[in-house]
Amino acid sequence: MQDIAAHVMDIAQNSVRAGATRIEIEYRESRKEDSLTVVVRDNGRGMTAETLARVTDPFFTSRTTRKVGLGIPLLKQNAERTGGSFAIESREGEGTTVRAVFRLSDWDTPPAGDLGGTVALLAAANPGIDVVYRHETGRGAYVFDTREIREALGDVPINNPEIAAALEEMARENIRDLS
C-alpha cells in the first residue's frame, strides 16, 4: 500500500463486508508523541477468537474468490517496521476495532495520501452505512460525519456522482487546512 489512505480504504472494506452500519475512522498525528495513529472501528458482525487469531496470517481469508488475505498483514507489517504497533480487537456480534500506530519520524512511515477523497468515496459508495471520520493534527481537528451530511442533503442521494465529487472536495479542503 502506497499511503495511509489506501490502508484506510482497505480496512474499511472489511467493515463493509462484515455488515457494519457504522464505521468510525480516526487519524491522529502527534509530533509530540512522534506518532501517527489510525483507528478503524465498526459495529459489524465481529469475529470469533479463533478467526481473530488468524487474521494477521496472510494465508488466511474468509473469502472464496482467492486464497490470500493481505489487507491486515500489510498494515501490521507497515506499522511495525516503523517502530509502531498494531492491534485488533473483535467480539462476535459487536464489531471490530483495528488500531495501527506508526512512528511519525520514521523513514518507512507512508505519506497520508488522499484521506479526504478516500473517506468521501467510502461514504458515497455505501449509502446505508454511517461513516464518521475524525482527522486530528497539531493544528486542530476535522470531523466528517455522514449523518449530518445526509441531513444537509435531504432527499438528494449521497451516491449521486456530483454530490460524491462535492464531498471529496469538502473533505480534502478541510484536511488540507490541518496539514
Next chain:
Amino acid sequence: MEKIKSLSDLKRIKEQVREKLDLREKSEQADRLVQIKVAMGTCGIASGSKETMSYFIDHLAENGVNAIVTQTGCMGYCYAEPTVEITKPGREPIVFGRVTPEKAAEIIEKYLKNDELVEGIIPANYQSIQ
C-alpha cells in the same frame, strides 16, 4: 467555482443537483441508471482503484452519463486490477480489467456513450458478487 468546504456549501450543490434530478425524473425512469462497481479489495486498492473510482465520479456528469458508482470486493481477478463491473440497464454486466483513469476515459467515451466495446473485457462464467 467557489470551493466547497462547509455543509452550507454542500447544500448549495445539493440544490443544483436537485434541479437536475427533477428534470431527469420527468424524462426518464429512475431504474435507467448505469451501475458501475469498482472492485475495492486489497488488490484493487493497491493497483489504484480509488483513482479509477474518482475518475468515474468526476467525469460522468460532464459526459451526460447517468450512472451510480459503488464499490465491490475482489472478484478474483487480482492480476487485472483495477477491475470495474458495468451494468447498463437491461444488459448483462461486463467486467473490464486494468481500468486506469485513461482506460476509464475510453470506457466512458466508447462503451457508455456510444455503446462500442473496448479491449480489456474479462470473459468469465460470471456470477455477481454481493
